[in-house]
Amino acid sequence: MRTALAFAVMGLLAALLPAAEKRITVNGKKYDWPKSPVVVILIDGGDPAYVNAALAQGLLPNFKKIMTEGFVSIAVGAMPSFTNPNNISVITGVPPSVHGISGNFFLNPATGQETMMDQPQFLRADSILATFSEHGAKVVALTAKDKLAKILAYKLQHGISFSAEKADQCTKQNNGIDNCLAYVGRPLPSAYSADLSLFVLEAGIRILEREKPDLMYLSLSDYIQHKYPPGSKEANAYYVGIDDALGRLLALGATVALTADHGMNDKSNADGSPNIVFLQDLLDMQFGSGTAKVILPITDPYVKHHGALGSYATIFFQQPVSAPAVMSLLNRQPGVELVMDRAAAAKLFDLPADRIGTWLSSPIEALSWVRVGLLSI
Missing domain, CATH: 3.30.1360.110 (Domain 2, Phosphonoacetate Hydrolase)
Structure with a gap:
C-alpha cells in the first residue's frame, strides 16, 4: 500500500531544515542548514489509520499538537511500498529510479544471484545524512532493523549510527558510540517486539540530550502494524510510546518530522488464513x-x-x-x-x-x- 502518513512541524525532508544562510546541495536539491536540531522519525508501516484510531481515543497529545500547530498530509510513498526503497527515498530525496534501491531483495542482473538490497554498493545517489556530515554537521542515523544499518551509515563522517537489533555490538570505532545498552539504559530488544522501535527513540533522546547533533534520522520497525490492527490495545500502546518520545524530543528544542514508508493492507481471508496466489x-x-x-x-x-x-x-x-x-x-x-x-x-x-x-x-x-x-x- 503506497499511502502513508506524513506529519511534521515542517513538511517532508526536502523542506524540513529551517532557513539559514548555509545551503547544501544533494542530488540536485538544495537544503538549508538547520538552526536547531532536526529529528526525522520514520514510522515503518505508519498507516494513517493507526494514528487516527489512537487520536480518536485521546491518546496522542503530542501528535495532535504538531498536526494542529504544524503540518500534516497524506503522502504517496515510493514503489514498491517496502522498507528499503522508501527509507532510501527519504534520505536521498530522489525516487528509486535515481537511487537504485528497487526493493528489499532483488535478482542482481550483474551476477544472476538473488540478494538483499542492504549493501551500499547498490546505492546510486548521495545520502543527505552523509553529505551534511561531510560539511561538518553532527549527524545521527539509527534504525530498528539491521538491514538498513549499512546504507544509513554509508559515508557518514564522525557520526553515530547503529541498529537496535545489534545494539549490543556497538563500538566507538564502528558506530560512534561504546556500551550502547548502558548509554540508552535499556536491554537489547527482540527483533519481534515494539521495544525494538522504542529503543531507537530512547537512544535518539539520550543522544540529543548529550551529543547535541544537528540532524538525526530514526527509522522504526513495522512489527506491531503487521501483527495488530488499528485501534487494538497493542497498537495503541505502541503509538502512545511514540507520542511520549515525540513530546520529549520537542521539549529538548528539536524540530521534529514524522513520516512513514508505507501503509498497511489486510492480506488474509475472513478466517484469518493468508490469501495467496502462487x-x-x-x-x-x-x-x-x-x-x-x-x-x-x-x-x-x-x-x-x-x-x-x-x-x-x-x-x-x-x-x-x-x-x-x-x-x-x-x-x-x-x-x-x-x-x-x-x-x-x-x-x-x-x-x-x-x-x-x-x-x-x-x-x-x-x-x-x-x-x-x-x-x-
Missing part, C-alpha cells in the same frame, strides 16, 4: 519448470511478520517465452490487480529498469511488475 506454480504449470523465475522484493530476514508476502512480484524469463502470453495468464487470475511489462512499470512507478528486468545480460524478455490485490508470491 505465481511460480502457475507459470511452471503453463510454460514449464525453469522457464520463469518469480522474485518477491519484500523478502528480508523478518519472516515472522513479512514472510515474503507483500502484494508485489517481479518475473524473469530464463528461457524464451511470450511476455503477452504470461501477462494474459496472470491477468485472468483472481486477486491479481495489475500486470505490466518492465518499461511501463519503470516509467509509471519511477523504478530502475535494469534492476527489475533482464536475466543477466541476455536479451530474454522480462515481466517486471505484478500486483496481486491481497497478497502476492
Whole structure:
C-alpha cells in the first residue's frame, strides 16, 4: 500500500531544515542548514489509520499538537511500498529510479544471484545524512532493523549510527558510540517486539540530550502494524510510546518530522488464513519448470511478520517465452490487480529498469511488475 502518513512541524525532508544562510546541495536539491536540531522519525508501516484510531481515543497529545500547530498530509510513498526503497527515498530525496534501491531483495542482473538490497554498493545517489556530515554537521542515523544499518551509515563522517537489533555490538570505532545498552539504559530488544522501535527513540533522546547533533534520522520497525490492527490495545500502546518520545524530543528544542514508508493492507481471508496466489506454480504449470523465475522484493530476514508476502512480484524469463502470453495468464487470475511489462512499470512507478528486468545480460524478455490485490508470491 503506497499511502502513508506524513506529519511534521515542517513538511517532508526536502523542506524540513529551517532557513539559514548555509545551503547544501544533494542530488540536485538544495537544503538549508538547520538552526536547531532536526529529528526525522520514520514510522515503518505508519498507516494513517493507526494514528487516527489512537487520536480518536485521546491518546496522542503530542501528535495532535504538531498536526494542529504544524503540518500534516497524506503522502504517496515510493514503489514498491517496502522498507528499503522508501527509507532510501527519504534520505536521498530522489525516487528509486535515481537511487537504485528497487526493493528489499532483488535478482542482481550483474551476477544472476538473488540478494538483499542492504549493501551500499547498490546505492546510486548521495545520502543527505552523509553529505551534511561531510560539511561538518553532527549527524545521527539509527534504525530498528539491521538491514538498513549499512546504507544509513554509508559515508557518514564522525557520526553515530547503529541498529537496535545489534545494539549490543556497538563500538566507538564502528558506530560512534561504546556500551550502547548502558548509554540508552535499556536491554537489547527482540527483533519481534515494539521495544525494538522504542529503543531507537530512547537512544535518539539520550543522544540529543548529550551529543547535541544537528540532524538525526530514526527509522522504526513495522512489527506491531503487521501483527495488530488499528485501534487494538497493542497498537495503541505502541503509538502512545511514540507520542511520549515525540513530546520529549520537542521539549529538548528539536524540530521534529514524522513520516512513514508505507501503509498497511489486510492480506488474509475472513478466517484469518493468508490469501495467496502462487505465481511460480502457475507459470511452471503453463510454460514449464525453469522457464520463469518469480522474485518477491519484500523478502528480508523478518519472516515472522513479512514472510515474503507483500502484494508485489517481479518475473524473469530464463528461457524464451511470450511476455503477452504470461501477462494474459496472470491477468485472468483472481486477486491479481495489475500486470505490466518492465518499461511501463519503470516509467509509471519511477523504478530502475535494469534492476527489475533482464536475466543477466541476455536479451530474454522480462515481466517486471505484478500486483496481486491481497497478497502476492
